[in-house]
Amino acid sequence: xxxxxxxxxxxxxxxxxxxxxxxxxxxxxxxxxxxxxxxxxxxxxxxxxxxxxxxxxxxxxxxxxxxxxxxxxxxxxxxxxxxxxxxxxxxxxxxxxxxxxxxxxxxxxxxxx
Amino acid sequence: xxxxxxxxxxxxxxxxxxxxxxxxxxxxxxxxxxxxxxxxxxxxxxxxxxxxxxxxxxxxxxxxxxxxxxxxxxxxxxxxxxxxxxxxxxxxxxxxxxxxxxxxxxxxxxxxxxxx
Numbered sequence: 001x002x003x004x005x006x007x008x009x010x011x012x013x014x015x016x017x018x019x020x021x022x023x024x025x026x027x028x029x030x031x032x033x034x035x036x037x038x039x040x041x042x043x044x045x046x047x048x049x050x051x052x053x054x055x056x057x058x059x060x061x062x063x064x065x066x067x068x069x070x071x072x073x074x075x076x077x078x079x080x081x082x083x084x085x086x087x088x089x090x091x092x093x094x095x096x097x098x099x100x101x102x103x104x105x106x107x108x109x110x111x112x113x
Numbered sequence: 114x115x116x117x118x119x120x121x122x123x124x125x126x127x128x129x130x131x132x133x134x135x136x137x138x139x140x141x142x143x144x145x146x147x148x149x150x151x152x153x154x155x156x157x158x159x160x161x162x163x164x165x166x167x168x169x170x171x172x173x174x175x176x177x178x179x180x181x182x183x184x185x186x187x188x189x190x191x192x193x194x195x196x197x198x199x200x201x202x203x204x205x206x207x208x209x210x211x212x213x214x215x216x217x218x219x220x221x222x223x224x225x226x227x228x229x
Contacts (some may be wrong), residue, residue: 034217043204043220044156087156100146100169101218105155 003027004104006088011109013078021073021107023088030102032091033064035073037084038106044087047073078111085109115139117221119205125227131193134224137186138207146206146218147180147190156204162188195228202226 006023013019025033033050048055050062050071061074071088088104118137126132138145147159160170162182170180177196182188192199202225206218 043222046217100158103156
């Protein structure tokens with residue numbers, strides 16, 4: 001079983017649509033969670049951290065369900081510029097070491113005019 | 114401020130050759146990570162350093178891969194001998210704190226390696 005699993009997509013949506021991505025993680029000891037964004041042929045960049053209480057940043061909302069080991073990202077009013085691959089990330093693969101991050105393979109989003 | 118710097122940006126080499134990838138982390142960051150990204154396997158952690166000391170190298174695929182961090186501002190990832198299956202994009206990332214899982218990792222632009 002992969003440690004962080006995501007639907008690879010692609011999600012093809014029209015501008016203005018609301019789109020939701022989900023991922024699951026296998027390590028119940030993970031304590032930190034993130035969504036990264038990666039544009040084509042570019043490096044990943046942090047989009048937002050994910051907190052247990054849920055958090056929002058403009059059109060983006062992230063949720064964490066520790067009981068189900070499930071993370072979600074909601075994008076409202078999607079823009080053409082949101083087209084990218086979204087990587088779900090969880091921390092702490094080895095014992096007490098929280099120093100490393102495990103990345104999902106990403107969900108590709110394409111927003112069309 | 115300069116971000117993470119990687120060189121070369123592109124490398125094409127023949128099977129059996131030695132390849133050296135270089136990384137300069139963001140000044141003041143004390144954790145450094147090497148990742149490999151392929152379509153099949155996604156982004157995989159190879160090794161990470163904290164205060165120039167290798168902490169976890171379990172992701173290094175085999176003895177052909179080695180990484181060093183001789184000082185806080187420089188790291189290398191070496192593949193010797195290279196094989197076609199090593200073709201991938203190699204990213205270096207740095208982070209500002211000891212407990213890096215709680216902090217953002219800043220990625221360099223990557224080195225696109227092709228082994229013929």
